[in-house]
Amino acid sequence: MSDPAEQLARIYQAGFEITQLELYPGAAAVVRDEVIALLRPTPAGLEMVGTPGWKVGESIAVLTEKKGVKVFQAKAIVLEATPERLKLVESFRKDLSQVLVPTA
Numbered sequence: 306m307s308d309p310a311e312q313l314a315r316i317y318q319a320g321f322e323i324t325q326l327e328l329y330p331g332a333a334a335v336v337r338d339e340v341i342a343l344l345r346p347t348p349a350g351l352e353m354v355g356t357p358g359w360k361v362g363e364s365i366a367v368l369t370e371k372k373g374v375k376v377f378q379a380k381a382i383v384l385e386a387t388p389e390r391l392k393l394v395e396s397f398r399k400d401l402s403q404v405l406v407p408t409a
Contacts, residue, residue: 307350307407319404326363340397341365344405351405357398359384368394 313333317323322336332343332354342357343365359366359377366377366384368391375386384390 307405309346309351312351312405315404316401319400321401321404326365328363335401336360337397337400338393340394342397342401350407353398353401353405357394357401359390359394 313323316335320337324334324336326332326334326343329343332345333351335342335344339360340357341360343354344351345354356368358368358379361377361379361382361384364379364382366379366382368386369376369378371378371383375391377384377386377390
């Protein structure tokens with residue numbers, strides 16, 4: 306079982322920004338390089354809600370496909386899922402997942 310306060314400290318020390326989004330009051334938002342993920346508390350500690358996406362104002366643009374092309378979309382806002390953005394999202398996901406794992 307992980308202590309959420311310890312996990313948040315490790316997340317911050319790893320270079321992530323921790324914030325709160327009005328649209329998601331029950332979750333902590335973690336941001337780095339415009340990539341964002343939501344974390345929720347569970348009995349085992351903090352865990353990611355879904356997959357990371359692209360931060361668009363106070364919202365999250367999720368990776369999806371439109372007419373056969375990968376895009377990040379948050380309601381009417383659509384951003385191209387460039388190779389650079391996809392690389393940032395994958396790096397973010399990997400790094401955050403590692404930080405969330407309890408330390409021995």
